[in-house]
Amino acid sequence: MYVTTDKNLDDEIEGTVIEYSLSTAFDITTATKTSETDLDIGGGTLMDKPHAIEFKPDGKVMYVIRSQSGSVGVEQFNLTTAWDTSTLSHDTSLDIVKIKDDNVADVQIRAVTFKTDGTRVYIALRDYGRVIQYDLSTPWDISSATNQVESNAFTGEENNLRINVYGEKGALKWEQENPNYLYHLTDDAPMQVLKSGHSYNDEISLDGTKLPPGHPEGIFDSMGNIYKGVARAIRNEAFETAEFPSIEDGVRGMDFIEKTVESNSKGNVWVELNN
Numbered sequence: 001m002y003v004t005t006d007k008n009l010d011d012e013i014e015g016t017v018i019e020y021s022l023s024t025a026f027d028i029t030t031a032t033k034t035s036e037t038d039l040d041i042g043g044g045t046l047m048d049k050p051h052a053i054e055f056k057p058d059g060k061v062m063y064v065i066r067s068q069s070g071s072v073g074v075e076q077f078n079l080t081t082a083w084d085t086s087t088l089s090h091d092t093s094l095d096i097v098k099i100k101d102d103n104v105a106d107v108q109i110r111a112v113t114f115k116t117d118g119t120r121v122y123i124a125l126r127d128y129g130r131v132i133q134y135d136l137s138t139p140w141d142i143s144s145a146t147n148q149v150e151s152n153a154f155t156g157e158e159n160n161l162r163i164n165v166y167g168e169k170g171a172l173k174w175e176q177e178n179p180n181y182l183y184h185l186t187d188d189a190p191m192q193v194l195k196s197g198h199s200y201n202d203e204i205s206l207d208g209t210k211l212p213p214g215h216p217e218g219i220f221d222s223m224g225n226i227y228k229g230v231a232r233a234i235r236n237e238a239f240e241t242a243e244f245p246s247i248e249d250g251v252r253g254m255d256f257i258e259k260t261v262e263s264n265s266k267g268n269v270w271v272e273l274n275n
Contacts, residue, residue, distance in 0.1 A: 001031060002085060004039070004050040004064060015039040015047030017064070019085045025168070035086040039064060041075055042090055050075075054112050056140050059083035061091075063142065065123075067108040072096045074112055074123065076142050094142040096123065096132065114140070121145065180216060 001020040016038055020031040039047040051065040059082030064075045073095040080087035096109065109132075111124035118139030123132045134145035161176040173183040184192040196205065197213035211217065229243025245253075255274050263271045 001028060002053050004053060006047070006049045015050045017050070017053065017062075017085045017088070035084075037086050037088055039075070039077075039088075040090060041093070047075060051109070052111050054114065055083070056114075056118070061140055062088060063112055065109050065112055066093075067110070072109050074121070074142055092141070092143040094121075094134070094145050 001022060003018045003020070004015065005018060006015045016036050018033060019035045019037070020028075021034050022028065023030040023032065039050055041047055047064065047066055048068040048071075049066065051067050053065075054063045055061065056063075060079050062077045062079060062085065064077070066073050066075055073093055075093050076091045077088040078091045079085065080089070108126045109123050110126045113122050114120065115122075119136050121134050121136060121142060123134075124130075125132065133147075133149040134142075135147040136142065136144050137146060138144040163172075163174045165172045170184060170186040173185065175181070180196050182194040184194060194201070195213055196217075197209045197211060197215070199206075201209075209217075211219065226244045229239050232239040232243070252273075259271045259273055263269055
């Protein structure tokens, strides 16, 4: 586990990275501090306000966000020993020089991640709710960044928030655009699709589920839209006839049910609906 800090006991700016070993994987209560290393970006100058950390998949390169006021960007460090931050040395930097149509880096950034092949880097802004995207002509090398794009959502995409968690025994995947499904993956079995509202879910999940399986949580909002249209009609306000079903629609629905029962009782024959 890795944590950044930008203050020492004497209150001087001293950006460091602290490395912990976990005797039990993913359990931070078993953490033991193994090293604390200065984030020297050249000439004895330490990073001011380091934030999120990201690693190249082989553990030989580390990326740290620099969120100093008026000077934001990403610092790249090489690690002589993979995953051992005590062996780091500064390599290069990526300065964020244009944000929200301004030529001044006047906001803070809070997250950095890469495309799986290292040919693209994504940097999340805290203040403007934007993501900056750069292409990397040399994979995993931020000094080769080109084609800066800023957008709330990339062309053709909607929200597309995805969370993937990978462990030694399996993985979990969740997509905000399909929130009722959680995908469980392992190497020795087909993918499982876990759905909300089922008894196999944990108690905390069931406690947060308001509807039986198969019903989207947003059904309450759809009912609210119907009530809104009815309220407009009652108050003599302008409304669209499609906002809520009419009495005629209700009678037709009841007639359909009666005719369905009648058809079944007669051996599943065609019967005529009343118009």
